[in-house]
């Protein structure tokens with residue numbers, strides 16, 4: 001078996017934590033119970049690009065139990081939990097000397113070159129076979145296939161010349177090298193792929209963009225917008241893991257501090273609530289009047305970042321947008337202000353601008369924590385700020401991401417979406433879809449008893465009065481929760 005992880009001897013530790021996580025992931029366990037015998041994913045070759053954590057290990061082994069062959073990479077250079085990766089490679093039956101699990105290509109602290117090499121490895125099977133399904137988080141695996149097909153048509157040299165960032169250059173270099181090795185691969189991969197199931201807001205945006213421009217090559221299921229994903233993982237998951245990341249990185253008391261949350265979508269709502277829970281005075285920034293009004297009615301001050309920079313101790317970006325915190329703003333921050341991003345990509349904070357700022361000094365405190373000191377601007381010493389995870393998503397870089405129970409909701413949607421696309425391919429022409437509401441309700445239902453929830457049942461009269469079936473779905477598709 002081919003694989004590349006940090007240290008296989010961590011497998012035992014990983015296996016023990018996977019065992020603990022399984023108990024907290026009733027949705028995935030129910031999938032194993034329900035589909036373990038019928039194996040609806042037999043024949044599926046799933047290329048997974050999603051943070052290689054303990055929770056993801058439970059997802060991977062669920063996909064395997066349902067019949068799939070799987071290869072996995074992480075979707076972020078810092079998010080892999082090395083013990084989880086090792087345990088998945090060794091597998092439930094294997095040993096460190098004789099691993100029998102799933103090929104994983106992921107370790108904490110990859111370089112960009114290594115990251116894109118890993119992403120490439122998940123798409124090709126030994127003996128010349130290719131993936132026929134993608135399970136993506138942020139859309140990097142999907143993007144690589146699309147760029148590969150483009151590069152095959154037009155050549156990669158012009159793209160290399162026009163690359164706008166270091167990362168883009170690395171991607172094009174990977175394509176350049178792979179095309180030099182075997183010129184016809186990417187179109188073959190794209191033709192094999194039946195579809196992609198996409199985990200997060202940012203990846204879903206990319207899918208809808210490609211669909212609008214007519215460049216999307218295969219169908220996608222938008223898992224993010226299952227209610228039991230975005231209204232749970234994005235919100236309650238970040239409510240847990242934002243604070244976890246700040247504490248592990250800095251150990252600074254949050255109570256009494258002024259914390260700014262940029263963006264009051266699902267992620268921002270969870271972040272603001274958790275910071276308030278710690279006793280911070282929370283200020284929200286927004287560009288959308290509806291979300292700004294929501295934040296105000298939830299009791300937060302809503303301002304612009306420029307207005308509150310002089311008082312802000314902690315600044316968190318949660319927008320999925322670019323350049324939300326500029327290097328010019330970083331220079332005006334308080335001494336030792338903490339700056340961190342919980343959105344998907346590292347361009348929310350202008351890290352490129354910070355790295356290239358003349359005279360700025362970076363001191364690494366410990367992995368994923370850096371202190372940056374600006375030079376004097378002629379009016380006294382330059383300020384010092386603390387940046388987490390190099391501007392990449394800090395809840396997975398500085399902590400261990402969301403806990404198992406909330407990920408069970410997200411990943412049960414992923415499993416259902418994979419089954420849906422793989423077994424009913426003909427019903428999904430190229431386009432972007434969400435799972436039907438009855439499945440969303442089913443995911444929630446699978447998680448109720450673990451929390452001791454007793455659900456009230458509709459009577460037949462009440463159901464008729466509301467105009468819904470007794471067994472659901474209970475809401476129309478446009479209901480917003």
Ligand code: NAI
Nearest residue numbers: 200201202263265266267286287288319320321342343344
């Ligand atoms: P969302 O679309 O619900 O919320 C983003 C909010 O940011 C919107 O309300 C938007 O109006 C606002 N916004 C955009 N530009 C802004 C600006 N310049 N200043 C202030 N506000 C601005 O998206 P969601 O689901 O909250 O996701 C946000 C990001 O977090 C995405 O990149 C998503 O992929 C990522 N994500 C990260 C997770 C993690 O574990 N770290 C979990 C789930 C999502």
